Amino acid sequence: MPHTHSHSQPDLAYARNTLTALVEYLRTQPSRNDALVIASIGELQVRINAAESLQQRAGTSATAAIEARLAAVEAARLGSELQRRLTGNDLPHQPAGEPEPLLFEQQRKLGDHYLNAVAIS
Amino acid sequence: MTQSTVSNLPAQASPTPRRKAKLIRSDAEAIEVAQQLAEDFAREAGERDRERRLPWEELERFSESGLWGITVPKAYGGAGVSWSTLSEVVATISAADSSLGQLPQNHFGVLNNLLLTGNEEQKGRYFAKVLEGYRFGNAFSEARSKTVTAFETRVRFEGDTVVVHGEKFYCTGALFAHIVPVVGVDGENRPFIAFLPRDAQGLTVIDDWDGFGQRTTASGKVLIENVRVPASEVIPAWRAYDQPTADGPVSQIIQAAVDTGIARGAFAETLRVAREARPWVDSGLEHGWQDPLSQAAIGELAWRLRAAEAILEKSAQAVERALAEPSEESVAEASVIVGQAKVLSTEIALLASSKLFELGGTRSVSSRQDLDRYWRNARTHTLHDPVRWKYHLIGNHVLNGVKPARHSWN
Numbered sequence: 271m272p273h274t275h276s277h278s279q280p281d282l283a284y285a286r287n288t289l290t291a292l293v294e295y296l297r298t299q300p301s302r303n304d305a306l307v308i309a310s311i312g313e314l315q316v317r318i319n320a321a322e323s324l325q326q327r328a329g330t331s332a333t334a335a336i337e338a339r340l341a342a343v344e345a346a347r348l349g350s351e352l353q354r355r356l357t358g359n360d361l362p363h364q365p366a367g368e369p370e371p372l373l374f375e376q377q378r379k380l381g382d383h384y385l386n387a388v389a390i391s
Numbered sequence: 392m393t394q395s396t397v398s399n400l401p402a403q404a405s406p407t408p409r410r411k412a413k414l415i416r417s418d419a420e421a422i423e424v425a426q427q428l429a430e431d432f433a434r435e436a437g438e439r440d441r442e443r444r445l446p447w448e449e450l451e452r453f454s455e456s457g458l459w460g461i462t463v464p465k466a467y468g469g470a471g472v473s474w475s476t477l478s479e480v481v482a483t484i485s486a487a488d489s490s491l492g493q494l495p496q497n498h499f500g501v502l503n504n505l506l507l508t509g510n511e512e513q514k515g516r517y518f519a520k521v522l523e524g525y526r527f528g529n530a531f532s533e534a535r536s537k538t539v540t541a542f543e544t545r546v547r548f549e550g551d552t553v554v555v556h557g558e559k560f561y562c563t564g565a566l567f568a569h570i571v572p573v574v575g576v577d578g579e580n581r582p583f584i585a586f587l588p589r590d591a592q593g594l595t596v597i598d599d600w601d602g603f604g605q606r607t608t609a610s611g612k613v614l615i616e617n618v619r620v621p622a623s624e625v626i627p628a629w630r631a632y633d634q635p636t637a638d639g640p641v642s643q644i645i646q647a648a649v650d651t652g653i654a655r656g657a658f659a660e661t662l663r664v665a666r667e668a669r670p671w672v673d674s675g676l677e678h679g680w681q682d683p684l685s686q687a688a689i690g691e692l693a694w695r696l697r698a699a700e701a702i703l704e705k706s707a708q709a710v711e712r713a714l715a716e717p718s719e720e721s722v723a724e725a726s727v728i729v730g731q732a733k734v735l736s737t738e739i740a741l742l743a744s745s746k747l748f749e750l751g752g753t754r755s756v757s758s759r760q761d762l763d764r765y766w767r768n769a770r771t772h773t774l775h776d777p778v779r780w781k782y783h784l785i786g787n788h789v790l791n792g793v794k795p796a797r798h799s800w801n
Contacts (some may be wrong), residue, residue, distance in 0.1 A: 293790055302790055305783060312786025316731045324694070325700035337694040341506055379681050379692030385662055 276323055277366045278339045281346035284363050285318050288349030293362045295357055310352055317345040332390040343373055394797045403447040404596075406569055406589040408454065411697050412524030414468075415457035418476040424456050425480040428462045433487035436482035437761035443606050444597075446491055448723035450567050453484075460494050460501050462523045464549070467518035474714075475707035477633055478756050482703070485652025486659070490607040494564045497529030498584045500642045500799070501572045504584060507638055508630045513623065517586065521572070527586075528568030528596075531799075540775070540798050541722040544615065546575035546625065548585045559613040565596045574628065575713070580631040593618040604764070604771025613785040632797045637713035643733060646775055650736035651699050653772065657698055657743035657765035664751030664762070665689065685750050692743050699735035705733040722778045723794035726801045730781040731768040737778045740769035744758045776800045 292311065296302045321341035328338035346363070353361050371378075382388045415421050434446055439446055453459070462477055464468025472480075477499065485492025485537025498521075505517055521527075535558070536543055555575050566573050571587045571594060586595050593616040595654030600611035609779055631638035676682060706729040713725035744765035748755050784801065787793040793800040 271686060289789070296790055299757055308786040308790055309779065309782035311790045312782035312784065312788065313734075316734050316782070319705075319728075319731055320698035320702060323705055327525075327701070334429050336690075337697045340691070340694045341698055363460050374687060377690035377694075378687040379690070380693055381686035381688065384684055384693050385665055385689050 276368070277370045278321070278328060278335075278342040280364055280366050281342040282318070282321050282325060283344070284361070285314070285321065285345035285349040288346075288353050289318060290315050292342075293355060294351060298307040301356070307356065310356070314345070314348050317348050318374050319340070325368055333380065333383055336376045336390065340373065340377055340380070362375055398488035399498075400522070400590055402489055403568070404566065404589055408524035408526075408569060409451055410455055410524065412455050412460060412522065413457040414522060415461050415470050415472075416469055417624060418472045421461045421470060421472050421476055422456060423484070424458055425483040427772060428453060428456055428458070429483045429487035432484065432491050432770055435616050437489040437764065439488065439607050440490070440764045441758070441761045445566070445609055446494075446607050447492055447567065448563050449488075450494065451772065453491060454526050458484075459498055459524070462499055463518045463521055464506065467514060467718050468522055469518065473707065474644060474710045475704055478644055478651075478703055478707050481645055481648035482652035482655060483724070483779055485649045487652075487770060488607075489649055489653045489656070492606050493605055493608050493650050493772060494567065496645045496649065497525070497572075497732060498527040498563055498568075499529065499645055500638075501527045501529065501584065502629050503627060503757045504638055504639045505630050507636050508624045508628055525569045526564070526567060528562065528564035528566070528571045530559040530562045530565050530587075531617065532561040532570050533557070537766050540584060541799060542576045543576055544575040546577050547586060548577065548622065552619050553583075553585055553622050555587070555615050555620065556617045557615050559615070561610050562596070562613045562740040563605075563608045563610040566598055566611070571596070571613065573613070573618075575615075578744065580625070584626050585618075586624045586627040587615070587618055587620060588625075591618050591620070597704065602771050604769070605765075606767075611796040629756060634717075635713075635719050635722040635797065636717050637710055637722055637725055639730045639795075639797055639799055640706070640713060640722070642799045643726070643729045643776075643801065644703070644710055646772070647699075647703055647706065647729065647736045648731035650733070650740045650773055651703050653695075653765060653769045654696055654736060654740040654743050655742065657769070658692055660765065661689065661692065661743060661747040661750055664747060664755045668718050668750060668752045668754075679752075688746055688750060692739070694747060697730065697738045699739045702728070702735050719794060722797065723788065726795040726797075727785055727788050729794070730801070733776070734778050734781050734785075737769075737773040740773060741766070744769045 326339035330333045465471040486500040547554040595614040597612040709725040709728040713721040
């Protein structure tokens with residue numbers, strides 16, 4: 271999975287940018303005091319921190335790189351969803367230049383590694 | 392479950408340890424001892440849960456191992472292990488048997504409160520007892536008060552004596568304890584902790600916990616009927632929250648460690664049952680372990696578990712910073728990151744303990760295996776404080792700059 275690690279960074283950056291944009295926007299809105307809105311921002315922060323924590327050790331193994339990749343995807347996906355739900359707009363998402371193996375396949379390989387001790391190249 | 396009132400001490404209960412505990416001297420030794428004990432505790436964890444056989448003997452081995460004394464600071468003769476090590480110890484034991492993992496939860500919390508609010512004589516005396524093998528239980532929560540932080544139990548100071556009176560519930564560890572710390576409030580509604588000997592006159596521990604999870608924690612009722620103790624056995628616990636301290640995050644990180652342990656145990660069992668599962672008839676596969684859909688599901692469990700573990704480690708570092716340099720900022724930071732550990736450990740504990748059956752198939756629900764204990768334990772233990780309000784706590788800090796309220800649940 272030579273590109274796995276490099277693809278995580280743009281997704282993580284997107285998730286962070288989304289959080290920053292949402293916080294800036296919401297601070298001008300009455301909904302900043304809405305319990306559900308507040309909790310949704312909390313959830314995005316959790317996903318970002320989880321992805322960042324896994325990213326910090328992504329270089330240690332192919333397994334760790336996939337774990338970080340999948341966490342980054344989830345953070346980006348939640349960021350995008352919240353952007354639409356809370357502002358009605360999308361934030362541009364710059365994808366990584368090179369293609370990567372399907373995320374489904376990366377997740378399956380990760381599971382195969384834990385289930386059957388199959389090495390991930 | 393039949394309620395069995397304990398008006399006198401049960402045969403196994405005692406106000407003093409049966410044997411002196413070993414002294415653990417380092418973080419590495421603590422983790423090694425925990426791993427050895429976890430192997431031991433895992434063997435009959437299912438039977439204990441199924442039969443609700445209270446773990447008296449296992450607890451003796453647990454506290455005699457020295458693990459209940461590992462947070463005693465070096466200045467008082469202990470190993471003073473890091474919170475990262477304590478989290479790992481709790482998670483390791485909890486993966487094997489989360490009831491055993493939860494039992495010292497409040498013991499460690501009380502030790503931290505003692506460190507923060509006790510006087511030097513009290514610290515020296517109680518830390519020495521813990522190193523000898525004394526176990527603290529807890530009689531903190533109340534079932535009838537309006538919220539978890541409201542207490543109706545009273546402490547009344549009468550010269551050198553304190554009178555404690557009230558009723559407690561969810562008293563994990565009290566039945567098995569040598570000393571039962573009881574929270575009560577004074578006339579100014581300030582919480583104190585009174586250290587009551589297990590055989591104190593007027594102290595009754597009732598084994599009426601009938602939760603479907605964490606079944607052998609005996610987290611039932613405690614009656615405190617005008618129990619009198621010397622004032623030297625009472626600490627002003629409220630001071631840990633009157634000013635910024637890490638007491639709340641310390642309490643919470645142990646919770647997250649228990650749930651991370653449950654997740655680890657459930658994940659390990661998921662791998663085992665998935666390896667043994669039959670292939671689905673339409674898959675065209677020879678073996679269940681070749682199933683790509685199962686493999687993908689396990690991949691999801693794996694990365695979510697690693698994320699929970701990574702944030703738990705970051706939480707431990709934040710707790711260390713807040714303990715070393717307590718301030719509004721450092722304590723808030725610790726509360727927020729520990730809140731994230733609570734969220735992630737809750738999610739993966741519930742997910743892994745449910746996926747276990749999906750990937751193991753119908754044979755995995757056999758009562759003989761007792762694999763449902765992981766979900767029952769996860770569901771029960773994670774109710775201690777609702778994670779929906781952890782999302783809110785974290786979001787309110789990010790969005791509105793609001794620092795978490797300081798109490799034992801943050």
